[in-house]
Amino acid sequence: MPRFALTIEYDGRPFFGWQRQTNGPSVQQAIEEAITRVVGEEVRIHAAGRTDAGVHATAMRAHCDIDTRLAPFRLGEAINAHLRPAPVAIIACEIVADDWHARFSCLGRRYRYDIINRRAPLTWQHGLAWRVVPALDEVAMQAAADCLVGHHDFTTFRSAHCQAQSPLRTLDRLDVIRDGDRIAVFAEARSFLHHQVRSMVGCLALVGQSKWTPDDMRNILEARDRTQLGLNAPPDGLYFVGADYP
Amino acid sequence: MPRFALTIEYDGRPFFGWQRQTNGPSVQQAIEEAITRVVGEEVRIHAAGRTDAGVHATAMRAHCDIDTRLAPFRLGEAINAHLRPAPVAIIACEIVADDWHARFSCLGRRYRYDIINRRAPLTWQHGLAWRVVPALDEVAMQAAADCLVGHHDFTTFRSAHCQAQSPLRTLDRLDVIRDGDRIAVFAEARSFLHHQVRSMVGCLALVGQSKWTPDDMRNILEARDRTQLGLNAPPDGLYFVGADYP
Known part of the structure; x- marks a missing residue:
């Protein structure tokens, strides 16, 4: 299953932060749900950092393993289409090595x-x-x-x-x-x-x-x-x- | 009656443009109504330019004649207090000569x-x-x-x-x-x-x-x-x- 690295921009104002919460919307949930709508399966994404409620990103990095034959560029486009109207955008999407980890590989x-x-x-x-x-x-x-x-x-x-x-x-x-x-x-x-x-x-x-x-x-x-x-x-x-x- | 020159920032998104309209909110109306709430009389403001619906300003210039003894700085503060929560802010307020005209004096x-x-x-x-x-x-x-x-x-x-x-x-x-x-x-x-x-x-x-x-x-x-x-x-x-x- 290929591993995809995402570069993500978001406006933190409507979110309770990056990480999934039980009490309100999160950036992680918005992206995971968009990916699920694209590929029809549950996925889990891992980010370089977990920003707090109200904090923004111009280039958050994250990865996820997705069972798809979509080219990275098409996958990024499809996720963006399903993210609408949330103020979250996939700026770049690429395939990385299986051991590349957005959080643990980050220097x-x-x-x-x-x-x-x-x-x-x-x-x-x-x-x-x-x-x-x-x-x-x-x-x-x-x-x-x-x-x-x-x-x-x-x-x-x-x-x-x-x-x-x-x-x-x-x-x-x-x-x-x-x-x-x-x-x-x-x-x-x-x-x-x-x-x-x-x-x-x-x-x-x-x-x-x-x-x-x-x-x-x-x-x-x-x-x-x-x-x-x-x-x-x-x-x-x-x-x-x-x-x-x- | 002193003439005040205003420097104004605004987010054009919620407005039908600078100029007063019958069909929706305008920046001009928002500011004129805020001034009226400060000084208790109707005023008319004149701007250097009349921006269209959805157009923004970081430093629009405008003038108005206001019968007040408030210092310019206090007047600007008071207008800002009454503009809330409209995304319009008086950045500067000063007294100018009676013949200073935001539109016609503009070079x-x-x-x-x-x-x-x-x-x-x-x-x-x-x-x-x-x-x-x-x-x-x-x-x-x-x-x-x-x-x-x-x-x-x-x-x-x-x-x-x-x-x-x-x-x-x-x-x-x-x-x-x-x-x-x-x-x-x-x-x-x-x-x-x-x-x-x-x-x-x-x-x-x-x-x-x-x-x-x-x-x-x-x-x-x-x-x-x-x-x-x-x-x-x-x-x-x-x-x-x-x-x-x-």
Whole structure:
């Protein structure tokens, strides 16, 4: 049975997150049901990351084994036809080796967090970015971000519901880039703890407002204490933007 | 009575365009009613441009005379509070001279048209960009765009409903810029004819698909004949992004 790798874009607003839930719609369920309508059998898909409710993706990666002779391109088209009108799209579909695993083969995960730094309410960006009203100093934010890059115990930036065995992670990139009233935070690591990106961004926003100094960021990291966290940013601005494989 | 200049962002999807209509909601009506709720009197606002149904703005300019002693900043905040939940936001509000007119003082208008050039359906960009499936050659599109820059009779690119007295316009800029699967077309002129930007973009897309050559663009311009138009692009991707004043 061939294994297919999917690249998936989705608008997280109507979903209770990636993973199947009993209490509401999930991206995983939407795609699995679409595949079932295409090939007439139950399938299970496995993703590089499990995004929370309200979190988006421009390029989530996932795999599934499907008993079909459809060419990958046709399969992707057929899934898209059956996904309608859910805001989920298969951007690419290809056949991969039987031992390729979207989650376990993944060597790097990339997120982007979008902030709109202005007083005026959002219009079409509602739920697609985090509006922060006080003026943010992106230079101070970058200085604080630099304290987090590297191999650390990220207990402070980890949700109480995190299921990872270890709080140790290596953060390869945390860049703060302003373009007009938009600030994008780019984060890259082999893997992240639950809520890690949102927790880091929330604290960066405190530094940007001069409520915290970059040294405060270093101190709460070293405290390894979740109660020291200043702020967890909302899911609205978070996008899973890429996963890297060998 | 002070004259206020407003800078306005809006999501055009729920509106029948800028201008007041009897058959549905308009951006103008939404803002005028919000101002009335703030100051308790009827006002009339005048915009730099009247966008069609489904067209958006990041920085529409408009003015209105309001009998209030509210500081401009407070007035803008109050209008925003009363606009909720309509996807319209006052980005800036300032007092201008009594003879400043958003439409008649305007020396230049700028639009951006967003194309997403891919096979997969759109997700959160539904109604916010035009999806074009065939691969577009942006170099050929720019060559065709260059034929339109300058002072010309744009009859071919003008809606049958256009109320302008003359079809002559000077197009100062028409740039086609690709970033991954996104293509943005930037258009600048002192003023545009009705549907001019959408008509130019529709024909650029034909050139991008090699259905037309850049010479075809020159030929239909010189034909001065609306029936020669290849395609009028949908409103989805069009944004009013700026107006310039002395």
